[in-house]
Amino acid sequence: MNQTIQRIGERERAYVQQVLDSQFRSSAGGLMTKPLEQLFAETFDSRFAIAFVNGTATMHAALAAAGVGPGDEVIVPPLTMASTAFAALHANAIPVFADIDPHTWTIDPRSIAACITPRTKAIIPVSIYGLSPDMDAIMELAARHNLFVLEDDAECFLGYYKGRIVGSIGHASSFSFQSTKHMTSGEGGMITTNDEELAERIRRFNSLGYAAVGAAAGKGKITRETIQDPLYERHASIGFNYRMPELCAAVALAQLERLQELVDLRIAAAQLYAQAVAGCGWLTPQATPDGYIHSYWTYVAHIAPEVDFSWYDFRNKYKEMGGDGIYAAWQLNHLEPAFRRASFHPEQTQNFDRGLCPVAEAVQPRLLQFKTNYFDPAVAEQKAEALARTIAYFG
Numbered sequence: 015m016n017q018t019i020q021r022i023g024e025r026e027r028a029y030v031q032q033v034l035d036s037q038f039r040s041s042a043g044g045l046m047t048k049p050l051e052q053l054f055a056e057t058f059d060s061r062f063a064i065a066f067v068n069g070t071a072t073m074h075a076a077l078a079a080a081g082v083g084p085g086d087e088v089i090v091p092p093l094t095m096a097s098t099a100f101a102a103l104h105a106n107a108i109p110v111f112a113d114i115d116p117h118t119w120t121i122d123p124r125s126i127a128a129c130i131t132p133r134t135k136a137i138i139p140v141s142i143y144g145l146s147p148d149m150d151a152i153m154e155l156a157a158r159h160n161l162f163v164l165e166d167d168a169e170c171f172l173g174y175y176k177g178r179i180v181g182s183i184g185h186a187s188s189f190s191f192q193s194t195k196h197m198t199s200g201e202g203g204m205i206t207t208n209d210e211e212l213a214e215r216i217r218r219f220n221s222l223g224y225a226a227v228g229a230a231a232g233k234g235k236i237t238r239e240t241i242q243d244p245l246y247e248r249h250a251s252i253g254f255n256y257r258m259p260e261l262c263a264a265v266a267l268a269q270l271e272r273l274q275e276l277v278d279l280r281i282a283a284a285q286l287y288a289q290a291v292a293g294c295g296w297l298t299p300q301a302t303p304d305g306y307i308h309s310y311w312t313y314v315a316h317i318a319p320e321v322d323f324s325w326y327d328f329r330n331k332y333k334e335m336g337g338d339g340i341y342a343a344w345q346l347n348h349l350e351p352a353f354r355r356a357s358f359h360p361e362q363t364q365n366f367d368r369g370l371c372p373v374a375e376a377v378q379p380r381l382l383q384f385k386t387n388y389f390d391p392a393v394a395e396q397k398a399e400a401l402a403r404t405i406a407y408f409g
Protein backbone atom coordinates (compact mmCIF):
# COMPACT_ATOMS: atom_id res chain seq x y z
CA MET A 15 0.00 0.00 0.00
CA ASN A 16 1.94 3.08 -1.12
CA GLN A 17 -0.56 5.05 -3.14
CA THR A 18 -3.47 7.24 -2.18
CA ILE A 19 -6.72 5.62 -3.19
CA GLN A 20 -10.13 7.18 -3.67
CA ARG A 21 -12.78 6.04 -1.28
CA ILE A 22 -15.41 6.71 -3.93
CA GLY A 23 -13.91 6.09 -7.35
CA GLU A 24 -14.85 6.16 -11.02
CA ARG A 25 -16.71 2.87 -10.90
CA GLU A 26 -18.97 3.95 -8.03
CA ARG A 27 -19.87 7.05 -10.05
CA ALA A 28 -20.44 5.07 -13.24
CA TYR A 29 -22.80 2.60 -11.51
CA VAL A 30 -24.76 5.44 -9.89
CA GLN A 31 -25.05 7.04 -13.32
CA GLN A 32 -26.43 3.76 -14.72
CA VAL A 33 -29.15 3.74 -12.08
CA LEU A 34 -30.05 7.35 -12.83
CA ASP A 35 -30.09 6.59 -16.54
CA SER A 36 -32.44 3.66 -15.90
CA GLN A 37 -34.96 6.16 -14.44
CA PHE A 38 -35.58 3.63 -11.66
CA ARG A 39 -37.59 1.45 -14.04
CA SER A 40 -35.88 -1.72 -12.96
CA SER A 41 -37.37 -1.87 -9.48
CA ALA A 42 -37.96 -5.33 -7.91
CA GLY A 43 -35.10 -7.56 -8.88
CA GLY A 44 -32.87 -4.55 -9.16
CA LEU A 45 -30.35 -3.38 -11.70
CA MET A 46 -27.66 -3.17 -9.01
CA THR A 47 -29.19 -5.00 -6.03
CA LYS A 48 -29.25 -8.35 -7.80
CA PRO A 49 -25.57 -8.42 -8.86
CA LEU A 50 -24.61 -6.96 -5.46
CA GLU A 51 -26.41 -9.77 -3.63
CA GLN A 52 -24.96 -12.42 -5.93
CA LEU A 53 -21.38 -11.22 -5.57
CA PHE A 54 -21.77 -10.71 -1.82
CA ALA A 55 -23.05 -14.27 -1.35
CA GLU A 56 -20.14 -15.60 -3.41
CA THR A 57 -17.54 -13.49 -1.57
CA PHE A 58 -18.81 -14.54 1.85
CA ASP A 59 -19.13 -18.20 0.93
CA SER A 60 -22.89 -18.24 1.48
CA ARG A 61 -25.81 -19.45 -0.62
CA PHE A 62 -27.94 -16.33 -0.11
CA ALA A 63 -27.41 -12.62 0.48
CA ILE A 64 -30.21 -10.12 1.04
CA ALA A 65 -29.60 -6.36 0.81
CA PHE A 66 -31.00 -3.99 3.44
CA VAL A 67 -31.24 -0.28 4.26
CA ASN A 68 -28.77 -0.68 7.14
CA GLY A 69 -27.07 -3.16 9.44
CA THR A 70 -29.66 -2.80 12.21
CA ALA A 71 -32.73 -3.64 10.11
CA THR A 72 -30.78 -6.72 8.99
CA MET A 73 -30.64 -8.08 12.53
CA HIS A 74 -34.26 -7.20 13.32
CA ALA A 75 -35.34 -9.11 10.21
CA ALA A 76 -33.09 -12.11 10.87
CA LEU A 77 -34.26 -12.49 14.47
CA ALA A 78 -37.92 -12.15 13.46
CA ALA A 79 -37.45 -14.61 10.59
CA ALA A 80 -35.85 -17.08 13.00
CA GLY A 81 -38.98 -16.90 15.16
CA VAL A 82 -37.58 -14.76 17.99
CA GLY A 83 -40.45 -12.90 19.64
CA PRO A 84 -42.04 -11.56 22.83
CA GLY A 85 -40.52 -12.89 26.03
CA ASP A 86 -37.61 -14.62 24.28
CA GLU A 87 -34.05 -13.91 25.36
CA VAL A 88 -31.23 -13.00 22.99
CA ILE A 89 -27.67 -13.18 24.29
CA VAL A 90 -25.47 -10.28 23.16
CA PRO A 91 -22.16 -8.77 24.28
CA PRO A 92 -22.24 -5.41 26.11
CA LEU A 93 -19.17 -4.13 24.22
CA THR A 94 -20.65 -3.38 20.82
CA MET A 95 -22.41 -0.66 18.91
CA ALA A 96 -25.93 -0.44 20.36
CA SER A 97 -27.68 -1.88 17.28
CA THR A 98 -26.87 -5.43 18.39
CA ALA A 99 -28.96 -5.12 21.56
CA PHE A 100 -31.51 -2.83 19.89
CA ALA A 101 -32.22 -5.56 17.35
CA ALA A 102 -33.30 -7.88 20.16
CA LEU A 103 -35.65 -5.17 21.44
CA HIS A 104 -36.97 -4.49 17.94
CA ALA A 105 -37.91 -8.18 17.75
CA ASN A 106 -39.77 -7.72 21.08
CA ALA A 107 -37.22 -9.94 22.81
CA ILE A 108 -35.01 -9.27 25.82
CA PRO A 109 -31.27 -8.64 25.37
CA VAL A 110 -29.22 -10.63 27.90
CA PHE A 111 -25.65 -9.43 28.28
CA ALA A 112 -22.85 -12.00 28.40
CA ASP A 113 -19.39 -10.81 29.43
CA ILE A 114 -16.37 -10.50 27.13
CA ASP A 115 -13.06 -12.32 26.97
CA PRO A 116 -10.37 -10.28 28.80
CA HIS A 117 -7.91 -10.52 25.87
CA THR A 118 -9.88 -10.58 22.61
CA TRP A 119 -12.77 -8.45 23.98
CA THR A 120 -15.24 -10.53 22.00
CA ILE A 121 -18.16 -12.30 23.70
CA ASP A 122 -16.93 -15.05 26.03
CA PRO A 123 -18.51 -18.48 25.32
CA ARG A 124 -18.21 -19.39 29.02
CA SER A 125 -20.30 -16.38 29.94
CA ILE A 126 -22.81 -17.22 27.18
CA ALA A 127 -23.18 -20.71 28.68
CA ALA A 128 -23.93 -19.17 32.08
CA CYS A 129 -26.62 -16.88 30.54
CA ILE A 130 -28.64 -19.65 28.82
CA THR A 131 -32.14 -20.18 30.25
CA PRO A 132 -35.25 -21.99 28.92
CA ARG A 133 -36.25 -18.65 27.32
CA THR A 134 -33.01 -18.20 25.35
CA LYS A 135 -33.65 -18.31 21.60
CA ALA A 136 -30.64 -16.68 19.97
CA ILE A 137 -27.06 -15.48 20.35
CA ILE A 138 -25.59 -12.51 18.50
CA PRO A 139 -21.79 -12.79 18.60
CA VAL A 140 -20.15 -9.56 17.38
CA SER A 141 -16.87 -9.36 15.44
CA ILE A 142 -15.88 -6.32 17.42
CA TYR A 143 -13.36 -3.99 15.72
CA GLY A 144 -12.99 -6.61 12.95
CA LEU A 145 -12.10 -9.74 14.97
CA SER A 146 -14.25 -12.88 14.97
CA PRO A 147 -15.45 -14.29 18.30
CA ASP A 148 -14.68 -17.94 19.09
CA MET A 149 -17.30 -19.32 16.72
CA ASP A 150 -16.60 -23.05 17.23
CA ALA A 151 -17.40 -22.78 20.93
CA ILE A 152 -20.48 -20.64 20.20
CA MET A 153 -21.85 -22.96 17.49
CA GLU A 154 -21.30 -25.94 19.77
CA LEU A 155 -23.30 -24.30 22.59
CA ALA A 156 -26.01 -23.30 20.11
CA ALA A 157 -26.31 -26.84 18.76
CA ARG A 158 -26.58 -28.22 22.30
CA HIS A 159 -29.35 -25.77 23.27
CA ASN A 160 -31.03 -25.39 19.87
CA LEU A 161 -30.27 -21.67 19.57
CA PHE A 162 -30.17 -19.41 16.50
CA VAL A 163 -26.77 -17.77 15.92
CA LEU A 164 -26.72 -14.43 14.13
CA GLU A 165 -23.21 -13.06 13.51
CA ASP A 166 -22.99 -9.27 13.74
CA ASP A 167 -20.16 -8.59 11.30
CA ALA A 168 -20.86 -4.90 10.72
CA GLU A 169 -17.19 -4.23 11.53
CA CYS A 170 -15.65 -7.28 9.87
CA PHE A 171 -15.13 -7.64 6.12
CA LEU A 172 -12.82 -10.38 4.81
CA GLY A 173 -11.89 -11.47 8.32
CA TYR A 174 -11.21 -15.18 8.82
CA TYR A 175 -11.81 -17.67 11.61
CA LYS A 176 -9.80 -20.91 11.36
CA GLY A 177 -9.79 -20.82 7.56
CA ARG A 178 -13.44 -19.81 7.15
CA ILE A 179 -14.51 -16.36 6.09
CA VAL A 180 -16.31 -14.46 8.85
CA GLY A 181 -19.97 -14.23 7.85
CA SER A 182 -20.29 -17.86 6.76
CA ILE A 183 -20.31 -19.66 10.12
CA GLY A 184 -23.46 -18.65 12.03
CA HIS A 185 -27.00 -19.51 10.86
CA ALA A 186 -27.11 -15.98 9.43
CA SER A 187 -24.71 -13.02 9.40
CA SER A 188 -25.29 -9.29 9.32
CA PHE A 189 -23.10 -6.62 7.71
CA SER A 190 -23.29 -2.82 7.64
CA PHE A 191 -22.33 -0.43 4.85
CA GLN A 192 -22.66 2.67 7.06
CA SER A 193 -20.20 5.41 6.22
CA THR A 194 -17.36 4.33 8.54
CA LYS A 195 -17.35 0.69 7.43
CA HIS A 196 -14.79 -1.14 5.24
CA MET A 197 -17.14 -0.87 2.27
CA THR A 198 -19.85 1.74 2.27
CA SER A 199 -22.90 3.01 0.44
CA GLY A 200 -23.51 5.81 2.96
CA GLU A 201 -26.05 3.58 4.67
CA GLY A 202 -26.81 -0.04 3.87
CA GLY A 203 -26.58 -3.60 5.11
CA MET A 204 -26.62 -7.24 4.09
CA ILE A 205 -27.63 -10.61 5.53
CA THR A 206 -25.97 -13.83 4.44
CA THR A 207 -27.23 -17.34 5.13
CA ASN A 208 -27.13 -20.85 3.70
CA ASP A 209 -30.66 -21.65 4.83
CA GLU A 210 -33.10 -21.20 1.95
CA GLU A 211 -36.28 -21.10 4.04
CA LEU A 212 -34.73 -18.59 6.43
CA ALA A 213 -33.54 -16.48 3.48
CA GLU A 214 -37.05 -16.40 2.07
CA ARG A 215 -38.55 -15.35 5.40
CA ILE A 216 -35.88 -12.65 5.81
CA ARG A 217 -36.55 -11.28 2.34
CA ARG A 218 -40.27 -11.31 2.98
CA PHE A 219 -39.76 -9.44 6.25
CA ASN A 220 -37.67 -6.81 4.47
CA SER A 221 -40.27 -6.44 1.68
CA LEU A 222 -43.60 -5.78 3.41
CA GLY A 223 -44.40 -9.47 3.68
CA TYR A 224 -44.77 -9.92 -0.09
CA ALA A 225 -45.75 -13.49 -0.95
CA ALA A 226 -43.98 -13.19 -4.30
CA VAL A 227 -40.41 -12.87 -3.09
CA GLY A 228 -38.03 -15.83 -3.08
CA ALA A 229 -34.79 -16.53 -1.25
CA ALA A 230 -32.49 -15.78 -4.17
CA ALA A 231 -31.63 -12.38 -5.60
CA GLY A 232 -34.28 -11.02 -7.97
CA LYS A 233 -36.17 -14.31 -8.15
CA GLY A 234 -39.91 -13.87 -7.73
CA LYS A 235 -41.91 -17.04 -7.15
CA ILE A 236 -45.14 -15.88 -8.77
CA THR A 237 -45.90 -14.97 -12.39
CA ARG A 238 -46.69 -11.43 -13.46
CA GLU A 239 -50.12 -12.62 -14.56
CA THR A 240 -50.95 -13.84 -11.06
CA ILE A 241 -49.70 -10.61 -9.49
CA GLN A 242 -51.92 -8.59 -11.84
CA ASP A 243 -55.03 -10.53 -10.81
CA PRO A 244 -57.50 -8.40 -8.77
CA LEU A 245 -57.96 -11.24 -6.32
CA TYR A 246 -54.26 -11.84 -5.80
CA GLU A 247 -53.26 -11.79 -2.11
CA ARG A 248 -49.94 -9.99 -1.92
CA HIS A 249 -48.98 -9.96 1.74
CA ALA A 250 -48.26 -13.38 3.18
CA SER A 251 -46.99 -12.00 6.48
CA ILE A 252 -46.28 -8.78 8.33
CA GLY A 253 -43.17 -7.07 7.06
CA PHE A 254 -41.22 -3.85 7.04
CA ASN A 255 -39.90 -1.91 4.07
CA TYR A 256 -36.20 -2.44 4.74
CA ARG A 257 -35.01 -2.79 1.13
CA MET A 258 -31.78 -1.21 0.00
CA PRO A 259 -32.27 1.65 -2.49
CA GLU A 260 -30.79 1.04 -5.95
CA LEU A 261 -28.54 4.10 -5.68
CA CYS A 262 -26.95 2.63 -2.55
CA ALA A 263 -26.66 -0.77 -4.21
CA ALA A 264 -24.77 0.86 -7.10
CA VAL A 265 -22.14 2.27 -4.73
CA ALA A 266 -22.00 -0.91 -2.65
CA LEU A 267 -21.46 -3.08 -5.76
CA ALA A 268 -18.51 -0.97 -6.89
CA GLN A 269 -17.06 -1.10 -3.37
CA LEU A 270 -17.52 -4.86 -3.15
CA GLU A 271 -15.68 -5.29 -6.45
CA ARG A 272 -12.58 -3.76 -4.82
CA LEU A 273 -13.18 -4.86 -1.25
CA GLN A 274 -9.75 -6.45 -0.81
CA GLU A 275 -8.08 -3.11 -1.55
CA LEU A 276 -10.33 -1.34 0.98
CA VAL A 277 -9.61 -3.94 3.66
CA ASP A 278 -5.88 -4.06 2.94
CA LEU A 279 -5.44 -0.36 3.60
CA ARG A 280 -6.91 -0.81 7.07
CA ILE A 281 -4.72 -3.81 7.80
CA ALA A 282 -1.66 -1.84 6.64
CA ALA A 283 -2.52 1.04 9.00
CA ALA A 284 -3.04 -1.45 11.86
CA GLN A 285 0.39 -2.95 11.20
CA LEU A 286 1.96 0.49 11.56
CA TYR A 287 0.20 1.05 14.88
CA ALA A 288 1.25 -2.44 16.02
CA GLN A 289 4.90 -1.56 15.39
CA ALA A 290 4.49 1.62 17.44
CA VAL A 291 2.87 -0.26 20.34
CA ALA A 292 5.29 -3.23 20.30
CA GLY A 293 7.34 -3.35 23.49
CA CYS A 294 5.15 -0.86 25.39
CA GLY A 295 4.43 -2.44 28.76
CA TRP A 296 1.24 -0.52 29.50
CA LEU A 297 -0.56 -0.52 26.15
CA THR A 298 -2.02 -3.89 25.06
CA PRO A 299 -3.64 -4.36 21.65
CA GLN A 300 -6.69 -6.56 21.08
CA ALA A 301 -5.37 -10.15 21.10
CA THR A 302 -5.73 -12.00 17.78
CA PRO A 303 -5.64 -15.75 18.50
CA ASP A 304 -3.81 -18.13 16.13
CA GLY A 305 -5.93 -19.01 13.13
CA TYR A 306 -7.84 -15.72 13.14
CA ILE A 307 -7.40 -12.94 10.56
CA HIS A 308 -8.37 -9.54 11.93
CA SER A 309 -9.84 -7.07 9.42
CA TYR A 310 -9.12 -4.00 11.57
CA TRP A 311 -12.17 -1.80 11.28
CA THR A 312 -10.23 0.04 13.97
CA TYR A 313 -7.01 -0.73 15.84
CA VAL A 314 -7.80 -0.90 19.54
CA ALA A 315 -5.46 -0.91 22.52
CA HIS A 316 -5.99 -1.01 26.29
CA ILE A 317 -4.21 1.25 28.77
CA ALA A 318 -3.08 -0.71 31.84
CA PRO A 319 -4.75 0.36 35.12
CA GLU A 320 -1.33 0.84 36.81
CA VAL A 321 -0.34 3.96 34.85
CA ASP A 322 -0.42 7.39 36.50
CA PHE A 323 -2.15 9.23 33.63
CA SER A 324 -5.73 9.09 32.42
CA TRP A 325 -7.39 8.09 29.15
CA TYR A 326 -7.96 11.82 28.54
CA ASP A 327 -4.29 12.68 29.20
CA PHE A 328 -3.30 10.09 26.58
CA ARG A 329 -5.82 11.31 24.03
CA ASN A 330 -4.78 14.95 24.49
CA LYS A 331 -1.08 14.17 24.19
CA TYR A 332 -1.66 12.02 21.08
CA LYS A 333 -3.53 14.88 19.42
CA GLU A 334 -0.77 17.29 20.41
CA MET A 335 1.76 14.91 18.81
CA GLY A 336 -0.17 14.95 15.51
CA GLY A 337 -2.59 12.08 16.08
CA ASP A 338 -6.35 12.15 15.49
CA GLY A 339 -9.01 12.53 18.15
CA ILE A 340 -9.30 9.00 19.49
CA TYR A 341 -12.65 7.36 19.98
CA ALA A 342 -13.26 5.61 23.26
CA ALA A 343 -14.94 2.23 23.11
CA TRP A 344 -18.62 3.06 23.30
CA GLN A 345 -20.28 2.91 26.69
CA LEU A 346 -21.34 -0.64 27.51
CA ASN A 347 -24.89 -1.21 26.33
CA HIS A 348 -26.26 -2.45 29.65
CA LEU A 349 -25.18 0.85 31.24
CA GLU A 350 -26.85 3.04 28.59
CA PRO A 351 -30.12 4.63 29.76
CA ALA A 352 -31.92 3.21 26.71
CA PHE A 353 -31.23 -0.37 27.81
CA ARG A 354 -31.22 -0.11 31.55
CA ARG A 355 -34.99 0.21 31.68
CA ALA A 356 -36.07 -0.37 28.07
CA SER A 357 -39.40 -1.96 27.37
CA PHE A 358 -41.02 -2.41 23.98
CA HIS A 359 -43.36 -5.08 25.19
CA PRO A 360 -45.07 -5.96 28.52
CA GLU A 361 -42.98 -9.13 28.84
CA GLN A 362 -39.74 -7.19 28.60
CA THR A 363 -38.58 -6.19 32.03
CA GLN A 364 -35.07 -4.89 32.33
CA ASN A 365 -33.13 -3.50 35.19
CA PHE A 366 -29.47 -3.70 34.33
CA ASP A 367 -26.75 -2.28 36.50
CA ARG A 368 -23.03 -2.09 37.04
CA GLY A 369 -21.54 -5.42 38.09
CA LEU A 370 -23.41 -7.44 35.43
CA CYS A 371 -20.35 -7.80 33.15
CA PRO A 372 -17.25 -7.22 35.31
CA VAL A 373 -14.65 -7.92 32.61
CA ALA A 374 -16.24 -5.53 30.10
CA GLU A 375 -16.73 -2.93 32.84
CA ALA A 376 -13.02 -3.05 33.72
CA VAL A 377 -11.81 -3.04 30.10
CA GLN A 378 -14.10 -0.55 28.28
CA PRO A 379 -13.14 2.74 30.00
CA ARG A 380 -9.47 2.06 29.18
CA LEU A 381 -9.82 1.31 25.45
CA LEU A 382 -8.45 3.56 22.72
CA GLN A 383 -9.81 3.12 19.18
CA PHE A 384 -7.37 4.29 16.52
CA LYS A 385 -8.68 5.02 13.02
CA THR A 386 -7.45 2.77 10.23
CA ASN A 387 -9.26 4.24 7.23
CA TYR A 388 -6.55 6.53 5.91
CA PHE A 389 -6.75 6.52 2.15
CA ASP A 390 -3.35 8.21 1.93
CA PRO A 391 -0.67 5.84 3.33
CA ALA A 392 1.55 8.79 4.24
CA VAL A 393 -1.13 9.99 6.67
CA ALA A 394 -1.35 6.52 8.25
CA GLU A 395 2.42 6.64 8.77
CA GLN A 396 2.19 10.08 10.39
CA LYS A 397 -0.47 8.84 12.81
CA ALA A 398 1.61 5.78 13.76
CA GLU A 399 4.62 8.03 14.34
CA ALA A 400 2.46 10.28 16.53
CA LEU A 401 1.49 7.20 18.52
CA ALA A 402 5.15 6.16 18.92
CA ARG A 403 6.01 9.67 20.19
CA THR A 404 3.10 9.64 22.61
CA ILE A 405 4.16 6.28 24.01
CA ALA A 406 7.76 7.58 24.38
CA TYR A 407 6.45 10.68 26.19
CA PHE A 408 4.60 8.66 28.83
CA GLY A 409 7.60 6.29 29.06
Ligand SMILES: Cc1ncc(COP(=O)(O)O)c(C=O)c1O
Pocket residue numbers: 067068069070071094095097098140166168169189190191192201202203
Ligand atom coordinates in the same frame (compact mmCIF):
# COMPACT_ATOMS: atom_id res chain seq x y z
C1 LIG B 1 -21.08 -3.85 15.65
C2 LIG B 1 -22.12 -3.08 14.88
N1 LIG B 1 -23.35 -3.61 14.76
C3 LIG B 1 -24.30 -2.97 14.08
C4 LIG B 1 -24.08 -1.76 13.49
C5 LIG B 1 -25.24 -1.09 12.84
O1 LIG B 1 -25.12 -0.85 11.51
P1 LIG B 1 -25.95 0.33 10.82
O2 LIG B 1 -25.37 1.63 11.24
O3 LIG B 1 -25.77 0.04 9.37
O4 LIG B 1 -27.38 0.17 11.24
C6 LIG B 1 -22.81 -1.16 13.58
C7 LIG B 1 -22.42 0.12 12.98
O5 LIG B 1 -23.00 1.04 12.61
C8 LIG B 1 -21.80 -1.84 14.30
O6 LIG B 1 -20.58 -1.31 14.44
